[in-house]
Amino acid sequence: MEFKDYYHILGVAPDAETSTIKDAYRRMARKYHPDLNPGKESEEKFKEVAEAWEVLKDKRRRGEYDELRRYGGQHRQQFEPPPGWRAATAEEFQNIGGDFSEFFRSFFGHDFDIGSRESWNFADARGQDIEIKMPVFLEETVRENRKLVNYVIPAFGQGEVRNIKKALNVTIPAGVTHGERIRVKGQGAPGVGDGLPGDLYLHINLVPHPLFDVEGHNLVVTVPVAPWELALGTKVLVPTLEGKISLTIPPGSKAGQRLRARGKGLVGKTGKGDLFAVLKVCMPPSDSEEVKAIWKSLAEKAAFDPRAGWGRS
Amino acid sequence: MATTVTRISVQDLCEKEGLASSTVTQIVQYEIAEPVAGTSVRDWVFDTTGSHWIKKALRLQRDLELEWLAVALLVDLLRERESLMRENRQLRRRLGRLEG
Numbered sequence: 001m002e003f004k005d006y007y008h009i010l011g012v013a014p015d016a017e018t019s020t021i022k023d024a025y026r027r028m029a030r031k032y033h034p035d036l037n038p039g040k041e042s043e044e045k046f047k048e049v050a051e052a053w054e055v056l057k058d059k060r061r062r063g064e065y066d067e068l069r070r071y072g073g074q075h076r077q078q079f080e081p082p083p084g085w086r087a088a089t090a091e092e093f094q095n096i097g098g099d100f101s102e103f104f105r106s107f108f109g110h111d112f113d114i115g116s117r118e119s120w121n122f123a124d125a126r127g128q129d130i131e132i133k134m135p136v137f138l139e140e141t142v143r144e145n146r147k148l149v150n151y152v153i154p155a156f157g158q159g160e161v162r163n164i165k166k167a168l169n170v171t172i173p174a175g176v177t178h179g180e181r182i183r184v185k186g187q188g189a190p191g192v193g194d195g196l197p198g199d200l201y202l203h204i205n206l207v208p209h210p211l212f213d214v215e216g217h218n219l220v221v222t223v224p225v226a227p228w229e230l231a232l233g234t235k236v237l238v239p240t241l242e243g244k245i246s247l248t249i250p251p252g253s254k255a256g257q258r259l260r261a262r263g264k265g266l267v268g269k270t271g272k273g274d275l276f277a278v279l280k281v282c283m284p285p286s287d288s289e290e291v292k293a294i295w296k297s298l299a300e301k302a303a304f305d306p307r308a309g310w311g312r313s
Numbered sequence: 314m315a316t317t318v319t320r321i322s323v324q325d326l327c328e329k330e331g332l333a334s335s336t337v338t339q340i341v342q343y344e345i346a347e348p349v350a351g352t353s354v355r356d357w358v359f360d361t362t363g364s365h366w367i368k369k370a371l372r373l374q375r376d377l378e379l380e381w382l383a384v385a386l387l388v389d390l391l392r393e394r395e396s397l398m399r400e401n402r403q404l405r406r407r408l409g410r411l412e413g
Contacts, residue, residue, distance in 0.1 A: 026377065026378070033372075033373070033376055033377065035369050035372055035373055036373075036391075126329065129368075169315065170315050170317050171316075172317070178399065179362065179395070179399070180319070180362055181319075181361040181362050181365045182317045182318070182319055182361060183318050183321060183364075184315045184316070184317050185315075185318065199329075200315075201365070202317070208406060213403055213410075222407075222410040222411065278411075280410070
C-alpha cells in the first residue's frame with residue numbers, strides 16, 4: 001500500500017507541537033473544506049488533510065504513526081508494515097468506510113468501533129447518503145414526472161471499496177424548484193453489516209430554457225416587437241409551457257415594458273406563478289429608399305428628442 | 314419505482330446524523346434551518362433543503378471546530394452567495410436576450 005506522510009500533507013515539521021499542527025489543519029480546512037470550496041479536487045485534498053489531523057491530534061496514535069514512519073515510510077511510496085504490527089482486521093477495515101485511505105484503515109482501523117462518532121464521518125453502521133445533480137426541464141415541472149436516474153454508490157467489502165452502478169426510476173413531484181433537494185429513501189450506499197442503507201438526494205437543477213427565464217415561480221419571456229406595434233398596439237401569440245396564448249400589446253407601449261399573463265408561470269406550492277412578457281424592440285431593415293423616406297417623414301412629424309433628459313451641455 | 318419525499322421528521326434526521334434533539338434545537342434557534350411543520354421539537358418536520366443545510370452546518374461545525382454562532386453566520390453567507398450567483402446567472406441570460 002501507499003505510505004501517507006501526514007507531516008508533509010499538513011506542511012509541518014515531524015517534531016511540531018500539537019498546537020502548530022492544529023493551526024496548520026485549520027488553515028488547510030478553511031482552504032479545502034468541500035462545503036466552502038466545491039469541487040472534486042478540494043474534496044480529495046480535504047479528506048487527506050482531515051485524515052492527517054485525525055492521526056496527529058491524538059498522542060498515542062501519533063506515537064504509533066511516528067514508529068511506522070521511522071520504519072521507512074516515504075510519502076506516496078509503497079510501504080510494508082514492520083513484522084508483528086497489529087493491523088486492522090478485515091471487519092475493522094471495512095467498518096471505517098471510504099473517506100479514509102487504505103493506509104489509514106489498515107493501521108488505525110482498530111481504533112474505531114461500528115457506530116463510534118468519535119470523529120469525522122466515522123464508521124456508521126448506516127450507509128452513506130449520496131447526493132447527485134438532477135437536470136429537470138421547465139416543461140417537466142408542470143406535472144409529476146417519472147425519470148430514470150443513473151448513479152454510482154461505493155460499497156465496502158473484503159478490504160476494498162468498489163463502485164456499483166445503479167439505475168433507478170424516480171418520481172419528481174410537480175412544482176420542483178432550482179436548488180431543491182428530493183430524498184429517495186434507502187437508495188444511497190449500503191449499510192455496514194446489518195446497518196440500514198443511506199438515502200439518495202436528488203439536487204434539482206432546472207435546465208436553462210431557450211425562451212423562458214425563471215424568477216421564483218414566475219416565468220419571463222422576451223417578446224420581439226416592431227416599433228409600430230408598440231406605438232399602435234397589436235395582438236401577438238406568446239409561447240407558454242403549455243401552448244401559445246394571445247397577448248394584447250396596448251397602443252403606446254414602451255420598450256422593456258412587462259405585460260403579465262396571470263397563472264401561466266410555474267407550478268408552486270401555493271398555486272401557479274405568472275408569465276411576464278418583456279417587450280423588446282426590433283428595428284426593421286431600412287435599406288430601401290421608400291422605407292428611408294417614411295422614417296424621415298416620421299422624424300420630422302414626431303419632433304422627438306430621445307436624449308432630452310440629458311439637458312444642454 | 315422508488316418513493317421520493319421532500320420532507321424529513323426530526324426523529325429521522327437525528328437517527329441518520331447521530332444528533333441529539335438539543336443540537337437540532339440550537340440549529341433552529343440560530344436560524345440555520347426552520348421546521349416547515351410541527352409545534353414542538355418532538356414533531357418538527359424539515360424540508361429536504363433545510364436538512365441539506367443542517368448537514369452542511371454539522372460538517373462545518375465539526376471539521377472547522379466552530380461555535381454555532383460562527384456556523385450560523387457562515388451558513389447565512391453561503392446561502393446568500395448561492396442565491397446571488399443564481400441571480401447573476403439569470404440576469405446575464407436575460408441581458409443576452411435583450412442584446413441579441
